[in-house]
Amino acid sequence: MEVSEDLLNEPILKIQNVSKSFPGTKALDDVTMDLYGGEVLGLCGENGAGKSTLMKIISGGLQKDSGKLLYKGEEVAFSSPRDAHLNGIGIVHQEIINCPELSVAENICMSVMDKNPKGFLDYNWMYKTAEEYLSRFNVEINVKEKLSNLSISYQQIVEIVKALLLDCSVLIFDEPTAALTEDESEKLFAIIDELRKNNIGIIYISHRLEEVFNNCDRVTILRDGQFIDTLNIKDVEVKTVINKMIGRELGDFYPEKAAGSDEEVLLSVRELTNKPSFANVSFDLRKGEILGVSGLMGSGRTETARSICGLDRKQTGSVFLEGKELSIKSYKDSISEGIVYLTENRKKEGLFLEMSITDNVSAMSLGEMSGKILMNKSLEIENTDRYCKELSVKYSEKTDKVGTLSGGNQQKILIAKLLSVSPKIVILDEPTRGIDVGSKKEIYTLIRALVDRGVGVIVISSDLEEIVGLCDRVMVFHEGTMMGDLTDKDITESNIMHMASGIAKGSNL
């Protein structure tokens, strides 16, 4: 009797003491958790908590360094996503991964081609199968249409249907509703419910806690690559989950906050609009304060910054620097006015990986570093030395390729590049993403030093802890609009989260 009970309650997937390191960071540290058949397990944690890494290990996209993965009672290690598929573990990725030039049906049937009874491609069979599965969503999608002609939300549905086709025992959803409308999300939850009844184990990752609470049975929380807790949704409050996601001693990791900002306004933005990314954004940046900008990805925070700097076009609105209205037509104009932007995408938009440290630092200040025609090498080296010293960049020679430096040092090189033009306003987008704790602290210290010197600093970040610890004032974006300001004691992670998800509004509106 006891034996059969145990068998019934045996988890379909057991993750035991799994660890995974990347150069410079420990992404997963001794994580142990279980997934049962017929349950929906929510997986929560901040950015960088290790959720995606863990899911990639389960679904064969990455290999673990140590620990065990027990699937249906047997130890497994999937060598590739295909290997995981064949064993019944599927994943719906956060980023849509597909073949935009192929038809909807071809995309849906991609991983089940060999289930086709005939050896050749059987289009009728593919169309029929695709239609059958799509009908579960009640959406009108022509299966012969080229995928790239579909809206993002329909593409996401195709991605989900693709995974449903696999006959999985374990199905992972990584932020599946990010691109869906409310209506479509509801249909997805109905399907998830159906899958649950069919005894399939489901892991559901979402930043939207509301969804987790409405649809999951249990929730597992990760933080900094470590397992924190697994709780029954019935017995837990949202607040508890948030606290467990973020709970961390701040200590004096962050420099002391400003005693109080001047009334002097450095930068003002009025009614800035670039639809559909954001609309009617207005704010002031005062001397002596670090202004934080928070919001979910795609909420318009990065797009706003890019429009201010002339990196993206703006439709309407105006920008004033020290009371003077600017007419910025390109990023070059913005740089010469003294407004610079640190990209959130360090490798893609920031660094010249194959070029030297000096070349990278000078890239923005070529005018200052040269005579009429030729570059002034000694000036370049002097400038690089100065900022590398101020930012404590560690390197062996200035001729080293930037690609050989660690993430933290690379980020400092990018900041040195901005500082080389002696900017008045510095907009930092995710200034500490993916870098080590030591470099983080040094960057925080530098930001405070800049502000004390009279430079205006705006920090955009998904890292709530950073926003709370560092900033004197915080603006929150939600779906392209400003939800208002938070100051002093009101700057808390839960206040920001509530505003970012559109539930609450701040002051100054």
Added chain:
Amino acid sequence: METVNEIRTEKTEAKNFLKKLTKIREIALIFIIVLFSIVLSIANPVFLTSENILNILLSISITGFLTLGMTVALIAGGFDLSVGSVTALVGIIAGNIFISTENIFLALLVSLLVALVMGSLNGLLITIGGLNPFIATLSIMGIARGLVYIISKGAPMSLMKLPEWLKDIGRGHLFGIPYIVIIFFIAAIIFHILLKYSRQMRKVFYVGSNEDAAYFSGINPNKIKFFVYLMIGFLCWIAGVLAIARFKSASPTFGTGLEMTAISAAVIGGASLSGGEGTVFGSTLGLILLGIVSGALVLLGISVYWQQLISSLVLLIAVLMDSIIERTKANKRI
């Protein structure tokens, strides 16, 4: 407070080795050229005569201008297949106008404009048109060659009546060295310095290394790319003019395949097809090596039909070596 920057010394040795690997390119090329020369002079003592060496240098000098342009295009992350055809077009147009008007200045001016138009077209197609450099310059290559055949009706034209000063450029010597060779090497030195030290050329490196990052540093990548292809048009004009001065004729088939020679030379010399890398010194050495190889075939009495095969083998070996060195570097990092 944090202490002042501590420079890590333990890694210096490994880094120095990596740096040597990147510098080894030019040294290795010089070594190979010297080795080749020794072997060839043993096989045929004529090889080391100054006459033969100058012949080889003369044979590469006109292609040299195209190689200079190609090096910059490769650094910018593109390339230009149209250089050979545009050079031929310059010769045919200049020749045609000179024959009908006997005004050499008009001929030079119009051919210059045509070369700049061709360069601009490449630039516009690649930047505003958003075309891949391969497709854009392949089309212009065909269009330029097509114009050559239409204007010349397929027949080479003799230009014996060219003014003496132009003929002098083509056949004159200074201390026994042909003017054309001198002009090329002066141009190469100027380009080498500009590529290494000028602000404008530095922007070309940024754009070729990472176009997005260049944009995010306030550089307009399209402007830089347009400038590169326009400049190549100008270099084609110089090559075209030097060619009619040297041969005193303009041939519709001139320059066929020179784009490939130029790309090969630049790649052998260390330019990367993925952009951001390359030096004029390296490209010139690559071109000299290719020149020696084809010169050697003549001296050794091997049929000229072997030339293409052997030049291609030289290119293949060079890039294979590269790929192997890159991979060992990458392995070390992991």
